[in-house]
Amino acid sequence: MQNYKQHHILLNIVTAIAVTMFFSCQSEESKPSGMLVQKEAPIAEAFEVNLKYTDSGRLTAVLKTPKILDYSNKSFAYHEFPEGIILDIIDKEGKVSVVTSDYAISYQQTGIIDMRGNVDIKTADSTHLQAEQLYWDQKINWIFTDYPYKSFLPDGNINEADGFDANQDFTILNSRINDGVMFIEE
Template sequence: MQDKKKYILMNIVIAFAVTMFFSCQSKKITSPDYLESEEAPIAEAFEVNLKYTDSGRLTAILKASRILDYSNRSFAYHEFPEGIILDIIDEDGKVSVVTSDYAISYQETGIIDMRGNVDILTADSTHLQAKQLYWNQNLSWVFTDQSYKSYLPDGTINEADGFDANQDFTILNSRINDGVMFIEE
């Protein structure tokens, strides 16, 4: 009888212990919110100064205060939330400068979307200002459907509601133009 009581008491203690074991919850240690978010970039860089070369020749210098790398996404991109300064160097060593308040570069398509005070000053002194500008690196083509203003070296001023051009601006298709042009007689 004593063994039977001992056996029942032991089963009750085991049942109670098992119940307590499975009813307890462990406290999950969480990482910071920015690591858990699917919206977070995979990397972030500050005060960047990238130099691009082609066959040993310096072709461009990209400066940015901050770059967010979203290459972990299905449609990978790099975001420049504080803008860019891009120096493009031609084969003769002449420099054209592109600046904007914000930019985003899509790896898959090769398109760069620049927004806010987009300013281009080419090596031949052509100056273009726009609210937004797209650059298709694969096609070497620049375009916008926003208003822009351009100043050519000969004093010509052009304002329009959109354009598309090759990146050298030797081919330019502009819409709804208004401007001043100087013509020699």
């Protein structure tokens, strides 16, 4: 009888360990799919957005987009604009420069906005720049890319290059590997 009790206790312990191991070793893939979707889903979505940015009471920018996905729940938080943006940047004199792109992503920790697909900038002084990809560092007001771009200057000059970096106002422009058309007076 005592041998039977020891055998029964041992069987219960082995069963408990086996059940514990079975449930603790369950893979991510076997969990309900809703759990995985929530882990990767944005914390919020907004549609037909028209955001206005101010600095010391002065309107500095207006951002329009059909859709924003908010991933501020991630360790490296970001906002995604999967359907593109239209950004009006307003200088201190009230002049407006317009930036558009097919897609954008804004990283909160670094202040960098990555714009991709038909990036188009039209400055208040009639400079026109086209690129496939462009970064804008909001903290230092600097724009840069390593991808080809084309610019059309107000004086008729055209410049094509394989990358540049510039301040937000384009008063400083460092262009790399240039090719273009310049008009010079004799």
